[in-house]
Amino acid sequence: SQQGEEDPQALSIQEGENATMNCSYKTSINNLQWYRQNSGRGLVHLILIRSNEREKHSGRLRVTLDTSKKSSSLLITASRAADTASYFCASYYGQNFVFGPGTRLSVLP
Amino acid sequence: EAGVAQSPRYKIIEKRQSVAFWCNPISGHATLYWYQQILGQGPKLLIQFQNNGVVDDSQLPKDRFSAERLKGVDSTLKIQPAKLEDSAVYLCASSPGSSGNTIYFGEGSWLTVV
Known part of the structure; x- marks a missing residue:
């Protein structure tokens, strides 16, 4: 399988803390994207990082990409209860997106 | 801008029956995807269209x-005959092109096969 892997599978933190999720993939990619999925809903795009970029910011989100290690990380700073969701990385290669199994984040008030 | 529309949202059928899901992508989006997402897993691509041709x-x-x-x-996804293991959420998504653009997802169609 070419599917990527997120780590950890589940993460529980207190409101205000930072949350870090990692993603590994298996082949060279064109870009990598992170998506959020609230329970019972569709996926929502968070951020895209291209293969020639190393870091990208969007609000409280910071994504890094290490192509030599075939890995990416998503950092959510100052987490809120509303950040509770599943987070997926999607690696893009060829003409396909391959999603990992996701990290389930719980932010406790 | 209207999002990706899917129907029905929920469907319960018996095994060996058939079911069809409908999707209307965002206007102007050339690429349309159908994903299957089993509970607790990431989405798995079933089929990708570029305009009305199959890419994958x-x-x-x-x-x-x-x-x-x-x-x-518009697109339709049909399952006939359904099996118990087809119980999943069927997500339709679209993007402006096929070169790694952002994918926009619908809310999904939840299928339970009993």
Whole structure:
């Protein structure tokens, strides 16, 4: 399988803390994207990082990409209860997106 | 801008019955995807269309699943006959092109096969 892997599978933190999720993939990619999925809903795009970029910011989100290690990380700073969701990385290669199994984040008030 | 529309949202059928899901992508989006998401897992691509042509259907169980995209706009995904393991959320998504653009997802169609 070419599917990527997120780590950890589940993460529980207190409101205000930072949350870090990692993603590994298996082949060279064109870009990598992170998506959020609230329970019972569709996926929502968070951020895209291209293969020639190393870091990208969007609000409280910071994504890094290490192509030599075939890995990416998503950092959510100052987490809120509303950040509770599943987070997926999607690696893009060829003409396909391959999603990992996701990290389930719980932010406790 | 209207998002990706899917219907029905929920469906319960008995095994060996058939079911069809409909998707209307964002206007102007050339690429349409159908993903299957089993509870607790990430989405798995079933089929990808570019306009009304199939780009990738390598993971579509063609003995029971079929999909079409008429006139390069709306799409339907059909399962016949359904099996218990087909219980999942079927996510339709679209993007402006096929070169790694952001994918926009619908809310999904939840299928339970009993």
